[in-house]
Amino acid sequence: MSKDTARLDINGSIRYFLSTAGQAPQSFGIDKYGELPPSHDFAILSNEGGVKSSQPIRTDHFALILCIRGHCSKTVGPHTFQVIPQSIHIVSPRDLHSFENASDDLLLYMILFRDAFIANTFIKEHILDALLELPSEHPPVYHLDDNEFKVIRGLFKKIAQEYQRAHLFYLQVVRLLVVELLFEVNRSHERALQQTVGRTGRKFQLVAAFKKLVEEHFHTVRTVQQYADMLHVSANHLGEQVKEETGENALTIIHKRIFLEAQYLLRTSSCSIKEIAEQLSFDTSSHFSRFFKHFAGLSPSAYKADNK
Known part of the structure; x- marks a missing residue:
């Protein structure tokens, strides 16, 4: 890879995906049209006001993306898959990624974070590494049952609430909630693996x-x-x-x-x-x-x- 190519940081990613067609109402997470957070380690937001397709990019952070409604086609590394309601997918800094054909009603809840953000917890490093590095042979997307979707959407909303209120120790609480979210995603991953045993021939x-x-x-x-x-x-x-x-x-x-x-x-x-x-x-x-x-x-x- 060329040394001249750049990986987008969190604020760079937000600006890259933000449409210039005009401001859109923001119903979840940070206000992307306002002053972006000074920290480059974490952000929680929606795709409201975002572009409908993107060129391939690389980032220096992870993304956890929950689909609330609508659909699009996503490419992450060697995998191309459909993003549909009640699905969650992960994008790693190792992967080139892009998306296209977003429906007009597409609504995504997104958490962007660098691994350094969750490193400062009581969870051991090798456990965090295992949570973040899912097997590359499967697309990094998981279709949630009703209960899983309810739990994971609830965690997204709780993280957004903690982050926006910014009360005492809020970043420590947010870190722990993100780790809890990663455990829930890995539970969904394990269930998905059990259901696809027949496809591992x-x-x-x-x-x-x-x-x-x-x-x-x-x-x-x-x-x-x-x-x-x-x-x-x-x-x-x-x-x-x-x-x-x-x-x-x-x-x-x-x-x-x-x-x-x-x-x-x-x-x-x-x-x-x-x-x-x-x-x-x-x-x-x-x-x-x-x-x-x-x-x-x-x-x-x-x-x-x-x-x-």
């Missing part, structure tokens, strides 16, 4: 391993055959299994990941088109331009100019 494991390898090696490993060799299977077998499991071609998954990184670098990096092409292992700038235009419908230089 050889095909699922192979495709999950393929996606993980793509995430790790897409800069330099470009063919289905290369990934098949790494997984000790034939290219035909890998392609068939990926197609059955995901509905997409294996090569399409590789190319989509390269394209996402290209978007991110073009938008956030000071590197030239030639330098970005080299970072992504294209033999020439023109090859990279043809590849990018195939997905974006415009050249890398035009995309870069539009996203300054």
Whole structure:
């Protein structure tokens, strides 16, 4: 990754996702149109007044996002999934992420925090690490039953209330409530795993391993055959299994990941088109331009100019 690319901090994330179309009423969390909190470690807010889609970004913080109503399509790392009511998903600083096709009625409650924010509790560090680092083979989204949704929504509201009142020791209380929320999310994760036991057979494991390898090696490993060799299977077998499991071609998954990184670098990096092409292992700038235009419908230089 280019040293010139930046990760958004919490205030940067809020400003990035805030629409310029005009102020919207705020019914939950902080007022995004007012003065943002001085701390860069924590914020609680809604998506009200936010954009309807985003380019790929990376952040220096975690996000816990509860869907109250509406829907959108979200990509986090190698996973693309639907955000629907009574679902909660997690975004880690390790993951490139974006979203699109947000419905007009989409309402999300969001908690943004750096791991340093919850480190100052009585919970041991290795337990916090386990709460934050969920298995990468599954999409980081959990569909809550009615009781789970009631409990988790209640915790979001209690955190917002504590934070807004700012009474004595409020940050300590908020930290503990966020940890409690993480435990509740992990409970939902465990229940979801129990319900998907049938999907953890050889095909699922192979495709999950393929996606993980793509995430790790897409800069330099470009063919289905290369990934098949790494997984000790034939290219035909890998392609068939990926197609059955995901509905997409294996090569399409590789190319989509390269394209996402290209978007991110073009938008956030000071590197030239030639330098970005080299970072992504294209033999020439023109090859990279043809590849990018195939997905974006415009050249890398035009995309870069539009996203300054």
